């Protein structure tokens with residue numbers, strides 16, 4: 001496994017290099033959305049090549065499973081910009097109004113709630129729709145992609161046990177986790193190297209910031225520190 005780990009680390013550094021090159025030439029939120037889409041598609045593609053069909057068959061996480069969508073998720077600024085851009089372009093009318101209302105409510109509700117408390121409160125992600133699907137699945141955060149489990153029931157039990165300060169293990173694919181978490185970390189470093197705001201922030205609050213104030217994208221590209229909503 002050790003050589004494989006080095007290979008994954010090298011791969012995530014490669015992702016950061018690609019990002020730095022492209023982000024330096026980005027001019028708009030749409031450019032950032034396209035770059036993040038390209039990078040995540042690349043990471044997903046590499047993952048598919050590296051995991052054999054036997055390993056993939058054991059991963060239960062897929063669209064429509066929302067067993068873990070009650071946790072705080074951190075996103076990098078370019079991820080938040082890409083998600084806000086996706087929401088604006090994909091939804092309109094009543095759907096857009098409803099998503100924005102949920103984002104508004106949740107950002108306020110979880111603002112001072114730490115990770116353990118959020119799990120205990122079991123408040124669904126603002127992007128989970130009434131069917132239990134992730135409404136932003138194509139652009140979902142890297143850290144949502146990092147979660148793998150072999151059984152949704154294990155996730156439910158693990159989250160329930162957290163509420164009682166206990167720990168139930170979840171059988172996960174570590175290579176998958178390593179690659180997506182590595183991509184998150186290295187993209188953050190790539191953004192820092194460009195002199196841009198490299199902080200990570202809770203998903204709902206970050207996306208709300210860019211939905212409410214689109215001109216902040218220019219601040220990010222202009223290497224200014226973002227003032228989150």
Ligand code: SF4
Nearest residue numbers: 069125127128134144
């Ligand atoms: S963004 Fe999507 S996958 Fe991530 S927690 Fe929210 S609903 Fe779940």
